[in-house]
Amino acid sequence: MTVLGIETTTDVCGVALNRNGVQLDSIVKNEKHIHAAQLVPMIENLLSRNQLKVFELDGIAVSIGPGSFTGLRIGLSVAKGLAYSSHLPLAAVSTLQSLAYPVWKTIPATESIILSVTEIQRDEFAYALFRAIDFIENHVPDFHLITKNEKETVEKIFENPLHHFLLCGFQAEKFYSMFCSENRNVSFAGKEFNACSATSIASLGERYLERNVIADVSSLEPVYGKNFIAKKSNLFSRITQ
Structure with missing residues (x-):
């Protein structure tokens, strides 16, 4: 199975190809405000240098948030357009699960909890929160919003001394300093687990599609975390011509 992964949740604009659990190739640019101009050319370049056409893929995977309003809207618009026009299944991947995915691969299937x-x-x-033992099954995770004035809310999560939490994600160091620095039950997973990754999106998307966890292209919307009115985009059209 060959899957194209699209990641546009943050300043990272990335595309990746996975085949049968193995990363084939990826292109990543970490710049602000480039998604609208760069995403389609990046997909074209990635497919071309791997001698692939869109219709030869087995599926599309896209990060659906929570995250940047503009980035999510652009990424999902392109992904839905490609999936619809080429009759491909679409996997909608939680940004928070994709951020946790590289950590999950490094830890044993124990009661460890990934934050x-x-x-x-x-x-x-x-x-x-993700448990290592049922990580893949938790493909629609509950997520919560928190501000700097709600430290007590986070502290309640760590009350059980039997659980150890591994912290990862975008701006995880900032989160740690704001909410977790005084708690011994929380460990910072490391700087290498801080960035959103199209490869993780493609990898998780492949797992979803293998389990027939397929999104409804017509009704799928980004998970912004805030109320937002999205506008339609035709950015995908160049690739399918």
Whole structure:
């Protein structure tokens, strides 16, 4: 199974190809405000240098948030357009699960808990908890929003001394300093687990599609974390011509 992954949740604009659980190739640009101009050319370049056409893919996977309003809207618009025009299944991947995915691959299937976070606005975070033992099954995770004035809310999560939490995600260091620095039950997973990754989106998307967890292209909407009115985009049209 060959899957194209699209990641546009933050300043990272990335596309990746996975085949049968193995990363084939990826293109990543970490710049602000480039998604609208760069996403389609990046997909074209990635497919071309791997001698693939869109219709030869087995599916599309896209990060659906929570995250940046504009980035999510652009990424999902392109993904839905490609899936619809080429009759491909679409996997909608939680940004928080994709951020936790590289951590999950490094830990044993124990009772360890992954705390995945992303900053959606200044000093405002979305977070979700994932158990290692049923990580893949939790493909629609509950997530919560928290601001810098709600430290007590986070502290309640860590009250059980039997659980150890691994913190990862976009601006995880900032989250740690704001909410977790005094708690011994929380460990920072490391800087290598801080960035959104199209490869993780493609990998998780492949797992979803293998389990027939397929999104409804017509009704799928981004998970912004805030109320937002999305506008339609035709950015995908060039690739399908």
